Amino acid sequence: MAVKDYLRERFFPHMWCPGCGHGTVLNALLRAVEELQLNKNDIVMTSGIGCSARISGYVDFHSLHTLHGRALAFATGVKLSKPDLKLLVPMGDGDALAIGGNHFIHACRRNIDITAIIMNNRIYGMTGGQFSPLSGPDKKATTAPYLTIDAEFDIVEVSKAAGATFVARSTTYHVKEATEMLKKAISHKGFSVVEILSQCPTHYGRKNREGDAVQMMTGYRDNTAKLGSKALADNPSLIPRGIFVDQARPEYCQEYDNIIAKASRNRAA
């Protein structure tokens, strides 16, 4: 199938601003789904609220556009109820780690087979440019006219600490790399997190003098480096990209099947 066969063209044009990175993430995600030859009927895309969350309307999967921060909780219900389904959960940084932070860490801990794609643009775009828990200090935002004083989360470190069994990071500049990571994440049996740095030239870039979309993407090229690369060794202040965790741990729905087996034996006895 061609990538466009995965889109609901009826619902286009999309609502993202010119230069937004989220369309690139959608592109990488659909290519991953295509290359894995997944059946559209087997995929449920569950999203929360925000610019990133609107992605679920544009794809021709089962789509569940839910509440701000709560996508993973809805997805957990879908997955545990019907474990054969593939759950893809695109999220924004505020969606995933501010209002949805509790659901996020517990999905990691539970190791339920869901893929979380965190489109990190370090800002609340849909509401007009307020700082997020990923903005970091000394940033300008509509709610930080005197610059932010909040420290930022590191999504990779939070995911690792909370127990995610697959954790990766890429950027919209490295779209082929992102596609490969998404393929591995979707194929991984357990909770997988892929952080994709995604530019918001409209709100974040403009206010923080990071330039237009091209300049922001060039920034991803210049300010990141592959895990294990010489560039990263020479300059540890660069943001590392790559697969940080890829490990096997019992998956939640499979473990629950064991509970059912145990409970049925109890009942029979």
Add this chain to the structure above:
Amino acid sequence: MTNPIKFLQGNEACVEGALYAGLEFFAGYPITPSTEIAEHLSQRLPEQGGKFIQMEDEIASMCAIIGASLTGRKVMTATSGPGFSLKQEAIGYACMAEIPCVIANVQRGGPSTGNPTHVSQGDVNQARWGTHGDHNIIALTASNHQDIFAITVDAFNMAETYRTPVILLLDEAVGHLREKLVIPEEGELAIVDRLRTALPKGVDYHPYLPREDGRLPMSDFGGDRRYNVTGLFHDMWGFPSNNPQVVRDLLRHLIDKIDNNIQAITRYKEHYLEDAEYIFVSFGSSARSAIHLAKSRRDRGEKIGVLELQSIWPFPAEMVREKCRGAKAVLVVEMNMGQVMAQVKAAVDEPGRVFLANRIDGKLITPEDIKKLLRVIQGRGV
């Protein structure tokens, strides 16, 4: 075959009713005084291949059952007090996206953390208006275990029929009380299964286009029909829309699908109501005291009866008006500051004859409490 006669808690009667109705998925979070519902389901559901999950919080458990419902399962959560407050956001989502689900709220004293281990009926209005925006809801209640069982079955049936969240408004006293329950035989109570689309493959399915009778056939996630579900106002494909006509039509549909069926939804019981001059309107554990008092007064020849409400929302105003017509006085017996009384006053021909017999200190209202007010109203002194 297991013995159909049980001696158990009201919360367990709710569990038995839910399983009889076909519950397959439960998500919850520990909270007093509803926890026994989760505890018993954690054992019972996997025994029959169903799923139980303890989520990270009240919000998540409400969200999880909505997700599971979309895969075609009958779903439920249970909570109390603050947990009911936390679930309101997702209850609104289920109203808007029309997802069948049942929420048991075993009421305790509030506001806030309130009186966790003591009885109250203070969530009547929250059940109706807890989530933001205009919407409609069904809330059911019962005063004894046999009725809790039956009304729980009704709750699932109505959730599926009207594609709506249904609130089971129980309370601490009846939830923790132990008494007899006889489990009905299979087939004794009607079970409503989900209406699914029968459209042949290749014909466009419009998930949010109501049929003439207002019902919307569903399609399970994982099937051939791929569609969008959202909490935004949406068109017949489920796609977000702020077109004024679409917004108005959808809101009207959400209200009308329940209001137009109020007679089918209304549940109540009459106790000694025929020829009654004094009527107690009550529900839940309060109704037990009202019935007790009415019976002892009847034995002495006084014309006193009880109208026991088992459906509170949509409020059966016409029925209440009819039953209370001609009464010398109507005493609304409830454990709150008059939440049902306000509805009764609005419903009856002579609201000046409606009085509140309440108790709000965490103790179960007694026949003696009601008797004191009755004496005053009857002009027999304090």
